[in-house]
């Protein structure tokens with residue numbers, strides 16, 4: 001059965017709906033649609049579940065943005081890239097289903113990403129974590145819980161494609177590696193205090209990190225490329241292969257160790 005068209009979300013064009021509230025509503029609605037779809041897939045092959053999930057969530061987000069913000073551009077993992085976004089002042093950067101593999105495996109570590117880039121910066125965002133029944137946003141910003149200073153650091157990495165430097169950086173920091181799916185889920189783990197840092201290298205795209213980074217920065221966390229330079233969005237080539245998100249007090253040491261380990265790996 002092909003993905004069923006979702007009913008339009010009501011009143012998305014209502015006056016006064018802020019960009020961040022729109023992001024939260026869209027990410028949450030797409031997340032619920034994904035949960036519902038998964039509950040009915042029976043024993044469909046994983047590739048079919050991935051395909052249907054990507055399509056269903058894209059449909060919810062694209063339809064919602066078309067109604068609520070018809071003048072804005074959109075950059076999505078699940079749509080053909082339209083170069084007019086490069087001349088637009090407002091661009092929604094969305095990943096309808098991040099952690100597609102984990103979604104298809106019935107796990108909870110996947111996410112829906114909705115971010116708004118405006119005139120050079122990420123200005124609003126939401127990351128839905130449907131498996132946890134929650135949505136993190138830029139406003140109100142999340143508050144990372146305090147941590148036990150004596151506890152070893154927990155470093156989140158991809159469970160299927162951990163970066164080459166993962167083990168070296170973890171060793172240098174005395175950190176325990178925690179493997180999870182989805183860039184959004186891993187950034188959210190740092191925001192939620194389930195991990196202390198997330199290190200990724202070797203490949204990713206703007207949609208994998210835009211909304212998570214917006215949420216993390218709003219929560220006061222450090223987010224940058226592995227070399228410490230800023231993450232830039234709405235670039236001609238959306239390939240944005242690496243990032244580090246961590247508690248701000250750790251950033252200097254983390255970046256120093258990443259640089260050292262990268263030098264040794266080369």
Ligand SMILES: Nc1ncnc2c1ncn2[C@@H]1O[C@H](COP(=O)(O)O)[C@@H](OP(=O)(O)O)[C@H]1O
Nearest residue numbers: 097098099100158161181182183202203204208
């Ligand atoms: N080396 C790589 N090249 C391209 N994309 C990568 C990548 N490693 C991770 N990603 C993307 O980053 C997201 C999180 O990956 P991971 O779970 O491995 O941390 C996934 O997005 P999607 O699930 O939206 O495709 C995945 O495709």
Ligand SMILES: [Mg+2]
Nearest residue numbers: 095098099208
């Ligand atoms: Mg993704």
